[in-house]
Amino acid sequence: MEFFKIRRDIPFMKNALIFNVISFLTFAAAVFFLLHRGLHLSVEFTGGTVMEVGYSQAVEVEKIRTTVAGLGFSDVQVQNFGTSRDVMIRLPAQKGVSSAQQSEKVLAALKAQDPGVNLRKTEFVGPQVGEELATDGLKALAMVVVGIMVYLAFRFEWKFAVAAIVANLHDVIIILGFFAFFQWEFSLAVLAAVLAVLGYSVNESVVIFDRIRENFRRYRKMSTVQIIDNAITSTISRTIITHGCTQMMVLSMLFFGGPTLHYFALALTIGILFGIYSSVFVAAAIAMWLGVKREDLVKSSAGKTEDPADPNAGATV
Secondary structure, three states, X not given: OOOOOOOOOOOHHHHHHHHXXXXXXXXXXXXXXXXXXXXXXOHHHHOEEEEEEEOOOOOOHHHHHHHHHOOOOOOOEEEEEOEEEEEEEEEEOEOOEOHHHHHHHHHHHHHHHOOOOEEEEEEEEOHHHHHHHHHHHHHHHHHHHHHHHHHHHHHOOHHHHHHHHHHHHHHHXXXXXXXXXXXXXXXXXXXXXXXXXXXXXXXXXXXXXXXXXXXXXXXXXXXHHHHHHHHHHHOHHHHHHHHHHHHHHHHHHHHHOHHHHHHHHHHHHHHHHHHHHHXXXXXXXXXXXXXXXXXXXXXXXXXXXXXXXXXOOOOOO
């Protein structure tokens, strides 16, 4: 399915160096902010108090969030779990205030708002648990990266694997750089969004790489640069349809999903935009600079590389 068809190939690789310099500067800025400002970690990583309260009827989460925030708690997380009558409240740790004192203060304010509220459970999440979550998150990220590299190396060629990983890490670091610069809260939901962006970005790269391989088989007289430009141009319609639909869904979560989904959707929005950019101007360009060529991708049935000068190359009987 295509909305439109571009008759002439767009010379993307002609300006690849300029766009990659911009990418490098953006990447360097993201690393700088990560090192100097760091991430503003949520309660799951830093530790704090977790309360579970129940109501006799459905309650508006926003009212509870406003009430708790009015007590002086910053970065409080309030969300439903199970039913619309059950609410989970996460409070950041405060110096000189115990977990019991925090929960008593919040419960008193909630009872003043609705006497029917009851405390079902309260517990303290220590920073050791947060450290374990951060470690597990880094392990998950590393496993995803290794898995992508192995998959691309087997399906295509090691040059494509290297190009895709560089492009994917480029996306991840830039997302984290945004969160470090603006000091947005980095939670488990945001970590899940980062991992989702890795898979989403590599999918776009695979589509372009697959078209490059097809072009090497189809157009024997084209240069590598022309092959790549044609592959990107011919997939633009598909990119607009796929990413446009996905972006509309993510933006709906960003604007209408409330505070619980806000940073999750924000991370996805940044990741999708930079994922498109990196697949075209980073992954494809790096594969070109690594010297990908027809002989790397097109093999004869006997396992030997086809000779481009052979008029019968690729023919079957």
